[in-house]
Every structure is written in structure tokens, then in C-alpha cells.
Amino acid sequence: MSVTCPALFIAAPASGQGKTTITAALARMLVRQGKRVQVFKCGPDYLDPQILSQASKQGVEQLDLWMAGEDYCQQMLFDAALQSDLILIEGVMGMFDGEPSSADLAARFNIPMIIIMDVKGMAQTASAIATGLANFRDDINVVGLIANNCGSERHAQLIRDSLPTSLPLLASLERTPMVALPERHLGLVQAEEIIEELESRFNAGADWLERAGLEEMIKQPLLSPVEFYPVEKLKNNIIQPSLKNKTIAIARDKAFSFIYDANLRLLKQLGAQYVFFSPLNDPHLPSADALWLPGGYPELHAEKLSTNHSMKLSIQQFHQSKKPVLAECGGYLYTLETLTDLDNKQHSMLGLIQGEGAMRGKRGCQGMQTAALPEGNIRGHAHHRSRSVNTPEPIAYGIRQRHSAPGEAIYREGTLTATYLHLFFPSNPAAIAQLLCPSKEVSNASAEIGITKAKNIEEGHYVS
Template sequence: MIQEIKIPRILISGTGSGTGKTTFTIALTKALQSRGLKVSVFKCGPDYLDPGYHSFVTGKTCQNLDGWLMGKESVISSFVSASQGSDISIIEGVMGLFDGHSPNGEAGSTAEIAKWLQVPTIILIDASGMAATFSAIASGIKNHDPQVPIQGFVANFLGSKSHLSIIETASIPLPILGGFPKSYEHSFPERHLGLRSAGPDILTEEKLSFWKNLSEEWLDLNKILEISNSAPPILSESPTIVQEKTKDCKIGIAYDEAFHFYYEENFKKLRDYGAELIFFSPLKDTKLPEVDGLYFGGGYPELFAERLEKNKNLTEEIRSFANSERPIYAECGGLMYLSSEIQNIEGQNFSMLGLIPGRAVMGPKLKSLGYVEVHTEKRTILGEAGIRFRGHQFRYSDLILENEDDSLFSYHIRKRKSEQTTREGYTVSNVLASYVHAHWASNPEIPKNFIDSCRRFKV
């Protein structure tokens, strides 16, 4: 049954990457929390890094909302479910408002999410070095697609309060909700194409307090709350009462500084199908937990390769686990850990698990970035041949195989903008590893099949 659900909400977007969306979202979150509000934060797109910051600040897992990976129904249900118990939900956009999979369509864009969820939208504009031009840019964005519910603008990277006053005077008749001055010393450090992983060394109390105080001084918080409360009810399916399944399958999740790129939706689906998730650290733990399957997500194993290599006890336990034919699934950084060795950017080599016969070699340039669709060409621990699902690649390494044996490959991978396919999905017995970060909302049978594989090979 369809029901109307009232969720105060706003979406923070911008004219492109680098306009300060993540910092603004963190600053606004802290300011609203200081008013006693419970805040849920979401991130458009497939990114793992920004959600880590929002999870750290809110103490609640930040969910990804990705139109191409998930589809409309999953986006709405995930948003509604994860917003429960919060006073306000904030969605951070990806890239610019209208940037998606194609320059001629809205699929995969922040605008698409804004429409699906009917979210009042605030646009950040880099105002450095401009005055009346701010108004021209804001007018163009507002008029480009009137169906996107744009409710205000924020001027970022200002020179002074006087600069903000000039922009307000020259602006179109839409609210200017404030702005932020330039403050490079309080910015968050970056690595590759994004922020460094969240942690107390990055998100210090001093920095968080600075951005909270800046929000209270420079933003019209009352107006922002008024805008969020103006959001119409969301039409959504009534929550299905799911009968509690017996947790007869235990899956070990590698989770620490080296491995922490996971979609929360994947965890939810594993739990929904009867798995108990047990988290462990390949960096710190010397013994595996008692589990029926293992899941190694992405991350930065190359930065911790020496520590991973030295953890001999756990290495031997994982190898014994693989030899028992219990399932092991790995993505990106997890694939690197399962390979024979990692060669870091300085050319140093570190021995890894050796479950996949290849060497992961880091490079200075991006090797792959973008959405992919996977078609399995043979039976794996994720199910029968012919299964399709969607995912994303973001990597600076290549896997140099020791041989090109056909039996090693189980995937055909097609990039979203190409008809050409490549072979990947490395399998050895019940080990399956890939550079693809899979989002299981694209095929909910995947987590079910993985659990079934774990049940079949329980010892």
C-alpha cells in the first residue's frame, strides 16, 4: 500500500566538483546538531569517501543514493528507511546539479534524485572574484529545468561579509542563504580524486567547531530549516513486515583503515536474507572469527601493505579458510589483498595472500573510473551463469596476471558508455575477486546467492 511520509529534507548541490559541497554539508550538520536536531545525511553517486565523513559526523551510516546503480524504487525506499528517527535529512549531490551519465540526459544526476525525492535544493556557487555574474549563473541554473525544486543559493569562497552583501544586492529574487569565506587552513586534505578517509585525525574537534561556528555566523539557518520543512510528503510503499530470519550464516567483513569501502545497502540485504555480519580487522586481528564466508571490500591496502604482510597468523588462517572451499568474495582493494603481492607507488613489493595468481601494481595515474555492468559467464559463489548486476570502478592499480588461463575469468564487464566488454572476475575454487564495487540493489539475488553458497560449504 502506498502511504505519504513527511520527511523534512534538503539537497545540497553545486555548479560542479570542488564547490565545497562536502564541507558545507558537514558544517550545516554540525550547526543543526548544536540545535538538538537528529540529522541523517545521504550522498548521491557511488562515492565512498564523502559518506565516511558524514557517518563520522552524524554517528549514523551515510547511505548512497545512485539512480543508475539502484533505480528509483530502491532510492526512495533506502532514503525513507534511513531517514526514520531523524529530524532532518540532508542529501549531498555529486558533481554539478545536472551532471550525470550523459551530457544530454539527467540519468544518474543529482537533479534526477532531487525530482524523485522532491527535495528542496540549495545550490553552492564559487563566488570568488565575482559579483553580478553570480546572479547570471544562479538564473541559468534555476531556469535550466524548472522541475528541479531549487529554493536557494549559497555563495562560497567569499572574500568578506561585504562581498556577500554585494552578491545579495545583485541576486535574482531567490533566497541567498548566506555564504562561507575562504578558509584553506580548515579545509580537509585530499588524496587521488577525493578526500582522504575520514577519521579523528582529519575531522578534528577544532575543525568541526570552526565550521559549526561559521555556519551559525554566516548562514540563515532558520530559513534553511523552513525550506527543509516545506518538502512535500514522499509517496512510498508501506514498510513490509519482514519475518525475522534465523541467522544461520555468519559472514566475516574485513573492516579497518585498509578496508572500509562498502555500500550499506549490501550489508542490509545480507542481513535481510539471514546473515549475521561479523567484522574483523586484517591489520590488527591475528585470528579469523568463526564464520562461513568472507567479504573483503575496497580501501587502501597499498598504504598498509607492510602491516598486512607482517600479519602472518591471519594470513595463514585466511589461506586455510580458502583451502576449505568456504566462499571468499573481494572487491578492488580486497582483490589486491587476495593477489600474490602488492607493488606500491614507490616500487616496493609486499607479499599478500596469493589466492589470486597476479600482482597488483600501483600507478601514478587513474586506471579506471566509471560505471560498469557485469554479466557472469559461468557459475560463481554469486550464482549461476548469466547473472547481471551493476557497479563502479575507481582504481589506480592494475592486476598483472601470472597466466591468462580461461578458467580464471568469470565476468564480462561492459562500461556504461561502451558496447565493448572485457573479461574479469577472477575465480579460483570458491574465491571470487574483482575490481568492481558492486551495488546489490541492482540485483537483490546476488546477496541471497552468496549466503546460499556460504551455507552449502559450512564446515
């Protein structure tokens, strides 16, 4: 059985062209018309989905052929098609960047693409670039160009006249600061911090698109239905409730918010309950069997984290009780002894693991990696602009998607597993269950297996 639903893939020749701003504005324009719009974000990004969710008034999840897998992406699109008037997918980086790329995802599911391009400082050259992108591969269907930051109608006409008839100029968008989305060092500002400001910008963005005539342009034939299919084999792939009757405490506030909805959904499928708490504001942990400290912006709230002594003591006692703790990226920084913030001020952290964390300006690390854990391989990604030093010997390193050099270090201190990697739980549900509710066999073997992997990678041997 298949289902049809109109769908568009928003792509660009590079980052910084306005993809997220225009996708959010388009979603809000359609929502104002009473349409149910399901938006997805290509790649592992946490921040863009928060913005797009606020714009579309629907949950927004990540689609990535490597991290999540083809079957997962196919089923998510099918489920969305069952209940949506339109599916929008925002691409990542340039449309052919990465393996797999945005174009790979669009091609796999036959989704027509629109190119967003910042045309400031060029005219006919913009047409040449767009035409080259549209014809670079024969398995994609590019249905039009949106010229962002267009200076005048004459500017737009020069672009329009030099495009082939098969690649129309759908809209030329005037330059306006009213629709730009606020950014900081890791990307966009978290949506919950600036809801009122975002609402104003979304509505201004919808007006912006309507003035450019995009409301009429995106109708037929651009929005012709796309056919989506369920993944039949998933019917027999029942996840065992191996975390039944377990409660997972999850940090979630302005300092810790990088949480995949897919991860939460998997915890429920595994039979677990979860409860959110705030390391910034709460006095102590809720009652729980395991603790997850996800990524976020602890460096922006380091002083408050440092001075919430009762919460720090509560987490330290939780770890001392030998209950499982998973700390990712910002959560990992929180578990170190100290964290130096963007103003070069040092703050005391939890001290669950030896080491100091510090921000390092514009330099950073990112990329897809597999966490080679004793419980099993779990796919995920790294994205940070900090470093950690004086840490203990890792039990393993992340395995990079396309490079033989060792990835992010993975540490284990008692029942604490800490790393810069953000893990995508559905990539290995059994390993996640074992990580959050370890058996004695895995716990006893973890140090020996993990340290062997770490040493093998350091010596240049690839470990899978």
C-alpha cells in the same frame, strides 16, 4: 500513507566546490541545536558518508537511482522522514552530471535544492552560472545560492545584486582553512583515522555557517515539509533467508573499510551473521562459512599486510578449504601475488590469484557497471587508481552503464570471485546469496558461462 519532513538537496556546478564541507558543517550546526538530521549521499561514494556520519551523529547511506533503484531510494527517504527533523542529501559531481544525476534524484522526490559555488575569481558571473543552473530544467526547485570562498562583503554584494529575486544569496562564506576536510588519492581521508581533527573542523564549520547567517536563512520557507511515500509493493517482496545459519567473515580496519551499510543489512535479511576481523592486526580468521574482502586502502598498509604471515596463511587455508571468498577492489589487490605501493615498493600479498597490483598516481578508473556473474547480474561501481597485470583469463567483464566497451575484469579462482568492482548487494539478493553460499549447479556452470561472456565482450558482442 505518507509522511512529511523538511528536506534540502545540496548541489553544485562541479566537484570541488565545497559540498561535503558545507553539508557536514550544516549537519553539525543543526545537531548542536538538538535536531535529528538524517544525511544521505547521492551516488556510490564510500568516503563522504563516513565524514557526514561523524558530523550528523547518524548513519549515512548512499542513494543512487541506477545502482540502488527508485523503489529503494523512495523507501529509504520515507523511513528517514519517519524519525528525522530534517533530511539533507549531498549531491555528486555537478548537479546535472551523470545519468541519473543529482537533479534527477531531487526532481523525482520533489526535494528543494541549494547550489553551493566556489566564487573565488568571479562575481556577477557566479550569479549568471547559478541562474542558468536553476533554470536549466523546469522540474527542479532551486531555492538559493551559497557563495563559498567569498572574499569580502563587497564581493558578496556584487553577487547578491545580480541574482534574480527568485534565487536569493543565502550566505557568503569567508575563506578559511579551518573547515577544509583532509584528502588523499581516492578522496577524503577515512573518518575513523582523524576523529579528533574532524570534530574540531565540524564545530569550526558550524560556527562558520552561523557567522554567515545561515542559521536564520535555512528556516521557513526553505525548510517547508516534503511529502514522502512508502513503497507499497515492497511489503510483499520478502527476502528469503537463504543464508540462514551462515557466518560471513568481513575484513574491516584501516586497510579495508569500503562497506555499504545496505550490504550488511541485506546479509542480515538473508539470515546470515557476520563478524568483522582485521587483516592488519588479527593473527587469523574467525570461524566462518564465507569471506568478504571489501575495498579500502591496502596500498597505504601494504607492508603490514605483507608481514602478517599468520593471517595470510589463515586466509590461504580458508580458500584451499573451498569456502567462498568475495574480493572487491582493495580486497582484490590483497588476493594477488604482489602489490606495489605509492612509494614504488613491492610487497607480497596472499597469492590466491595470479597477478601483480600496482598504484598508478593520478590516473584511475571509475564509473557504474553491472557485474555479469553466473549467479546473476549485480550492480555496482568502480573507483580505483591502481592496475593489475599478468592476471588469468577473466570469467566475465563488467557491463558499463552507458558504454559498450568492456568494464572491469571479473576473475574466479576456485571459490574466489575477485574484481575491481564494488558490488551493491541489494541490487540482486538472490545472486549474493548464491555467491556466498553456492549450489553445485552454479559452481559447476560458472567457468563455462563466465568465460563465454568474457569472450563475447572481447569480440564486441554486448552481453546482458
